Amino acid sequence: MGSVTRSLDDVDPSIPAARQPRQAPFRLFRPRVQPGRRRRDRSAELDNSEHLTLPGDEIPRATDYEESVASRKLMSASRGSQVGFVPDPFRRVEVRFESRNEREQLQCLISSPFVKAVREQQKIRYVDANGGGRHYTFDVVVDWTSGITSACETKYAADALRKDTRGRLEGIFEGRQTRVADDWRLLHENHFDEVTLENAREINYVACGDDAVGIAALRADLPPHGTVISMRDLSERAGLGRRGYRAAIVLIQSGTVRLEPGVRIDPETLVTIHTDG
Numbered sequence: 166m167g168s169v170t171r172s173l174d175d176v177d178p179s180i181p182a183a184r185q186p187r188q189a190p191f192r193l194f195r196p197r198v199q200p201g202r203r204r205r206d207r208s209a210e211l212d213n214s215e216h217l218t219l220p221g222d223e224i225p226r227a228t229d230y231e232e233s234v235a236s237r238k239l240m241s242a243s244r245g246s247q248v249g250f251v252p253d254p255f256r257r258v259e260v261r262f263e264s265r266n267e268r269e270q271l272q273c274l275i276s277s278p279f280v281k282a283v284r285e286q287q288k289i290r291y292v293d294a295n296g297g298g299r300h301y302t303f304d305v306v307v308d309w310t311s312g313i314t315s316a317c318e319t320k321y322a323a324d325a326l327r328k329d330t331r332g333r334l335e336g337i338f339e340g341r342q343t344r345v346a347d348d349w350r351l352l353h354e355n356h357f358d359e360v361t362l363e364n365a366r367e368i369n370y371v372a373c374g375d376d377a378v379g380i381a382a383l384r385a386d387l388p389p390h391g392t393v394i395s396m397r398d399l400s401e402r403a404g405l406g407r408r409g410y411r412a413a414i415v416l417i418q419s420g421t422v423r424l425e426p427g428v429r430i431d432p433e434t435l436v437t438i439h440t441d442g
Contacts, residue, residue, distance in 0.1 A: 247262070247263075247264060248261075248262070248263045248264075249261070249262065249268070251271055251272060251275065253275045253369075254372035254373045254375065255372060255418055256283070260283055260285050261285055261286070262285070264321075266320070266321055266354050267305075267319045269357065269362055270304075270352050270356065270357070271283065271285070272362065272365040272366055273357045273361055273362060273365045274305070274307060275369055276364070276368040278310075278417070278419060278420035278423075279310050279311070279420075280308070282307075282308040283308075284305065284306045284307075284308075285306075286302055286303075286304065287302065287306040287345060288303075289302075289316060289337065291337050301333075303316040303317060303346075303349075304317060304318050304319045306345060306346055313348065314345070314346045315349065315350045316345065316346035316348075316350070317350040317351075317352055318330060318349070318351055318352070319352045319353075320351065321353060321354055322354060325351060325353060330351060358427065360427050360428070364424070364429065364430050367430055368414055368415065368417055368418055371411045371415055372414075372418065374411060376408065379405055379411065379412045380415055382403045382405060382412070383399075383400075383402070383405065383412040383413060383416065384421070386402045387399075387402075387421070387438055387440060388402070389438070389440075390438060390439060391437065391438065391439075392438045393435055393436070393437050393438075394436060394438065395433055395434065395436075396410065396413050396414075396434050396436060397410070397433060399436065399438075400412070400413050410432065413436075414430060417430070417436075420439055421438065421440060422436045422437075422439075423436055423437045423438075423439055424436055
């Protein structure tokens with residue numbers, strides 16, 4: 166596979182101490198909602214129509230997800246951490262996590278238009294400096310749309326420095342590993358900014374609606390390649406109202422609808438249309 170690329174995501178010693186998430190039971194993750202408040206449905210800002218489906222169709226909820234592909238059983242850390250799974254609605258598989266940091270990194274990776282597939286807790290076999298056979302389980306292996314595969318380790322920045330995670334990963338890839346991945350990445354709690362994380366939560370949450378008909382209807386009525394248009398105007402093109410807005414959000418993951426970096430998803434947000442044509 167050629168030379169191995171070193172991580173571009175070094176841990177900065179100036180990063181504050183790692184966050185300490187409270188103990189949480191094994192559960193399906195849902196987007197955070199403040200106590201006493203219902204989650205805001207931004208699609209309600211578009212119209213007051215009660216008709217959110219095409220004639221003779223209902224918006225189903227996806228339930229036929231494949232089991233996790235993790236190579237080991239996930240356990241809570243002794244200090245207390247969140248353990249559970251997030252649904253990947255685009256590849257229809259459960260993706261398990263064992264810390265708040267892993268959960269947030271997975272959400273961003275799942276929703277990214279540059280990710281082809283995500284496989285958590287994957288074992289890599291390698292030969293150490295003494296010629297002995299060993300194995301290491303990476304938190305997640307990512308297949309990028311570019312054709313590159315990366316073995317990613319998610320660590321709180323303080324823990325990565327204390328355990329010299331970077332040094333260990335360099336050692337694994339300098340040895341003769343099984344070439345499960347082309348390179349390695351070290352992801353810490355500040356790797357993705359808050360806007361990216363909030364957008365990822367919304368994209369994944371809406372995509373769980375599994376509205377293939379609504380998405381197809383919007384795809385069939387997209388404006389020309391390169392068009393800059395607001396999410397509101399885009400959603401109204403197919404006459405689907407709130408349903409069209411949700412479909413537009415889902416198309417962000419495919420790369421058909423593109424956001425500028427650092428911009429929050431909103432009805433007034435300007436996006437660029439990218440089509441094969």
